[in-house]
Amino acid sequence: MQTSTDANIEMLLTDLSDAQREAVTHTDGPLLILAGPGSGKTRVVTRRAAHLACTVTDPHRILAITFTNKAAKEMQARVDVLGVANGMTVCTFHALCAKLLRWHHDRAGVPKNFTIFDRDDRRKLIKKTLVRCNLASENWSPASVEQEIGRAKNAMLTPEAYAQNYGDYQSRTYARIYETYEKLLTEMGGLDFDDLLMRMAMTLDRDGELRTELENRFHYVLIDEYQDTNAAQYKIARLLTRDRKNLCATGDPDQSIYGWRGADIENILSFEKDYPSASVVRLEQNYRSTKRILAAADSLITGNTQRKEKALWTENDEGVPVRVIAFESGEAEAFGVAQDIARQTRGGASLRQVAIFYRVNSLSRVIEEALMREGINYQIARGVEFYNRKEIRDVLAYIRVLLNPADEIALLRVINTPPRGIGATTIGRLTAAAQTAGMRVIDALMNEEILSGLGRSAAKVRVFGKLLSNLTAALELSPPKALEFVISHSGLRAMYKDEGDGDDAPRGNLDELVSAAAAYHEDNPEATLIEWLEYAALVSDVDAVAEDVDKVTLMTLHAAKGLEFDIVYVLGLEDGLLPFRRDFGGLGSEDDTEEERRLCFVGMTRARKGLTLTRARYRMMRGITQRTVRSPFLDELPEDGVECSEQGGDSGARRAGRRQPVDHGELPADVAEWTVGTLVEHPLHGLGQILSIHRGARRTHVDVQFKDGEKRSWVLEFADLKRVDFDDVGDAF
DNA sequence: AATATTCCCGTTTTT
DNA sequence: CGGGAATATT
Numbered sequence: 001m002q003t004s005t006d007a008n009i010e011m012l013l014t015d016l017s018d019a020q021r022e023a024v025t026h027t028d029g030p031l032l033i034l035a036g037p038g039s040g041k042t043r044v045v046t047r048r049a050a051h052l053a054c055t056v057t058d059p060h061r062i063l064a065i066t067f068t069n070k071a072a073k074e075m076q077a078r079v080d081v082l083g084v085a086n087g088m089t090v091c092t093f094h095a096l097c098a099k100l101l102r103w104h105h106d107r108a109g110v111p112k113n114f115t116i117f118d119r120d121d122r123r124k125l126i127k128k129t130l131v132r133c134n135l136a137s138e139n140w141s142p143a144s145v146e147q148e149i150g151r152a153k154n155a156m157l158t159p160e161a162y163a164q165n166y167g168d169y170q171s172r173t174y175a176r177i178y179e180t181y182e183k184l185l186t187e188m189g190g191l192d193f194d195d196l197l198m199r200m201a202m203t204l205d206r207d208g209e210l211r212t213e214l215e216n217r218f219h220y221v222l223i224d225e226y227q228d229t230n231a232a233q234y235k236i237a238r239l240l241t242r243d244r245k246n247l248c249a250t251g252d253p254d255q256s257i258y259g260w261r262g263a264d265i266e267n268i269l270s271f272e273k274d275y276p277s278a279s280v281v282r283l284e285q286n287y288r289s290t291k292r293i294l295a296a297a298d299s300l301i302t303g304n305t306q307r308k309e310k311a312l313w314t315e316n317d318e319g320v321p322v323r324v325i326a327f328e329s330g331e332a333e334a335f336g337v338a339q340d341i342a343r344q345t346r347g348g349a350s351l352r353q354v355a356i357f358y359r360v361n362s363l364s365r366v367i368e369e370a371l372m373r374e375g376i377n378y379q380i381a382r383g384v385e386f387y388n389r390k391e392i393r394d395v396l397a398y399i400r401v402l403l404n405p406a407d408e409i410a411l412l413r414v415i416n417t418p419p420r421g422i423g424a425t426t427i428g429r430l431t432a433a434a435q436t437a438g439m440r441v442i443d444a445l446m447n448e449e450i451l452s453g454l455g456r457s458a459a460k461v462r463v464f465g466k467l468l469s470n471l472t473a474a475l476e477l478s479p480p481k482a483l484e485f486v487i488s489h490s491g492l493r494a495m496y497k498d499e500g501d502g503d504d505a506p507r508g509n510l511d512e513l514v515s516a517a518a519a520y521h522e523d524n525p526e527a528t529l530i531e532w533l534e535y536a537a538l539v540s541d542v543d544a545v546a547e548d549v550d551k552v553t554l555m556t557l558h559a560a561k562g563l564e565f566d567i568v569y570v571l572g573l574e575d576g577l578l579p580f581r582r583d584f585g586g587l588g589s590e591d592d593t594e595e596e597r598r599l600c601f602v603g604m605t606r607a608r609k610g611l612t613l614t615r616a617r618y619r620m621m622r623g624i625t626q627r628t629v630r631s632p633f634l635d636e637l638p639e640d641g642v643e644c645s646e647q648g649g650d651s652g653a654r655r656a657g658r659r660q661p662v663d664h665g666e667l668p669a670d671v672a673e674w675t676v677g678t679l680v681e682h683p684l685h686g687l688g689q690i691l692s693i694h695r696g697a698r699r700t701h702v703d704v705q706f707k708d709g710e711k712r713s714w715v716l717e718f719a720d721l722k723r724v725d726f727d728d729v730g731d732a733f
Numbered sequence: 734a735a736t737a738t739t740c741c742c743g744t745t746t747t748t
Numbered sequence: 749c750g751g752g753a754a755t756a757t758t
Contacts, residue, residue, distance in 0.1 A: 067748085068748080069748095092748070093748080094748050095748095118748090119747085119748095143743085193747085193748055194748090196748085197748090257746080258746080258747075258748095260745080260746065260747090261746080261747065261748080359745070359746075360744095360745055360746075361745085361746085362744095362745095362749085362750095365749095384747080384748090416734095419734080419735070421734070421735095422734090423734045423735080424734085425734090426734095537748095538748065539748095540747070540748060541747075556745085556746065556747090557746080558745085558746045558747070559746090559747085577745095580745055580746080582744075582745075595746095599746080620749080621744085621749085622743075622744060622749055622750080623749040623750085624749085734758105735757100735758085736756100736757080736758075737755100737756080737757070737758090738754105738755080738756065738757085739753105739754085739755075739756085740752105740753090740754080740755090741751105741752095741753085741754090742750105742751095742752090742753100743750105743751100744749105
């Protein structure tokens with residue numbers, strides 16, 4: 001027995017560097033792993049968990065907290081492969097808190113069946129709150145209230161604490177709004193995202209017994225991406241490890257990119273102060289990227305002043321140069337990238353290993369179109385979007401009401417969905433009557449006395465009440481069956497039956513929801529409906545990316561954290577976009593630039609072999625095309641190992657008057673937006689479509705098929721052709 | 734009450 | 749540009 005364990009341990013330590021081994025074999029006491037990008041952190045962390053399980057503890061005494069569900073799933077899988085740590089708890093902070101709060105609901109002071117309010121719900125509730133407070137939303141914009149409440153909760157300020165902090169009129173009003181918001185939220189049995197963390201932190205703080213109980217349950221706690229923890233998460237981490245101090249934090253200050261939502265980089269920077277006995281392991285060797293990619297990223301991040309020096313190095317090959325390419329427009333950029341990908345793929349690269357990153361989601365549209373036209377398969381990391389679709393939210397709202405009848409936001413969503421003749425007037429009367437009577441809306445609509453005050457509409461409301469009680473039968477079913485039951489009996493399926501066009505038809509999405517729940521049920525046969533709902537509420541964007549499909553992956557830079565690809569494109573390196581600034585023209589704050597730089601660093605360091613940074617000289621955003629300025633980040637890259645194609649134009653021209661030679665002709669910016677199939681317009685001949693295109697050394701020849709049946713040829717540079725957007729033409733062809 | 738239409742606004746990133 | 753809300757129409 002002993003020998004087999006020894007053999008296991010031996011196995012866990014193979015192929016590790018000295019630093020990695022040190023981290024893996026560390027057992028008791030606080031440990032900080034400062035892990036640069038691509039330094040084998042995941043491997044170290046999983047081996048360490050397995051090592052702990054083999055030597056000093058049981059797997060079920062280990063708690064690992066990750067940043068996304070996808071990361072949790074991956075870590076779980078990698079630990080499972082090692083075969084010695086089955087039974088570990090691996091989840092995100094939010095999922096952990098949701099589970100613990102539900103499990104210990106009585107001690108946390110939350111309802112057993114609380115429902116999770118997402119951003120959309122929060123907005124709706126804020127609007128209701130403003131009405132309740134008699135404040136005009138013109139003066140108190142829901143957006144600013146949202147931000148303020150979020151800030152308060154991230155700082156773990158209750159309404160009372162918040163109110164004590166400031167005395168001016170604006171803050172006092174915010175305090176009043178926050179207080180009312182909390183009151184309504186509590187009445188509805190809801191917890192918003194921030195509550196999950198804040199309530200858990202406060203409960204642990206207050207309830208020493210529970211804290212002890214949990215520390216006795218989890219002897220070893222491991223927190224990944226520690227640089228992105230906020231005040232509440234930090235508090236939870238500290239409280240869970242107060243006595244044993246077996247906290248292993250891993251992270252990289254250079255990859256802290258969530259300051260805007262309350263993450264405090266200080267948490268990781270002051271780890272050694274918080275835990276004076278801490279061991280610190282630095283993982284600085286990069287096993288992922290080529291020398292050139294790493295050098296470029298390192299050169300960029302050096303621009304940050306508030307930073308712990310870190311020496312990144314790699315024994316990997318030099319690799320091909322990092323490319324910086326300027327295109328004329330966002331469309332040209334998208335097509336250029338799409339064509340480049342097509343070329344790389346012809347050279348044998350797999351689409352699975354290609355990723356496109358951008359700063360804002362709105363950039364994904366153009367790229368999608370370009371990829372589609374080039375016939376390149378792609379997937380977009382937007383798991384949340386699916387659950388935000390109207391028809392999906394409808395279903396979830398029904399489920400929410402069934403599980404938590406106090407959830408008025410959900411109730412009011414479904415009361416007339418599908419339309420059943422309960423209009424705004426009736427709803428207004430009903431909610432008003434409920435409020436005067438001091439009842440919940442759900443009780444009011446089942447209350448004959450109140451119904452009698454509704455006149456003719458009472459009958460319709462009664463029907464709805466009856467429907468809800470019929471639907472409660474779903475509560476006895478497994479998640480997929482419950483969904484199916486609700487979708488068919490609520491009338492949602494009938495309502496969406498003949499609506500929709502193509503692949504994002506509501507109907508198909510409803511089916512997909514059921515399938516997703518069925519898959520969940522397979523993986524978690526014991527899980528109840530409310531657990532599924534919780535899971536659905538905490539889905540993140542990256543959770544939706546599949547690894548086993550041959551598709552290019554598109555995502556925001558934020559979503560890219562923790563991932564890696566052979567070939568990476570980062571789009572939109574323009575001043576104001578990356579680094580992003582909301583206040584063009586105003587004074588931007590310096591701290592933001594540092595976080596933006598880290599974000600760019602994260603994106604660049606995802607690449608193993610190929611890295612391309614692109615920008616557009618003109619970019620259309622929210623309807624208007626504007627000239628852009630190249631990102632200052634581009635000037636922070638080394639000259640060595642970086643290849644710039646800034647052909648044409650004059651922005652950022654380094655040698656004025658002299659044309660930069662374009663040696664690698666793969667991506668001629670001006671021509672890139674002209675491809676076979678491109679729709680064009682000619683002043684004389686009208687609409688046409690490019691039949692073929694021949695690129696010569698100096699000229700490009702095109703053949704165009706026109707709508708009038710004629711075929712005509714030009715030298716592209718001299719033809720008076722204009723590109724036409726596909727959408728503008730409809731089914732002209 | 735339901736649907737069709739216009740208009741107006743806000744502009745990151747997300748658990 | 750695009751979504752949501754206010755407004756016009758049936």
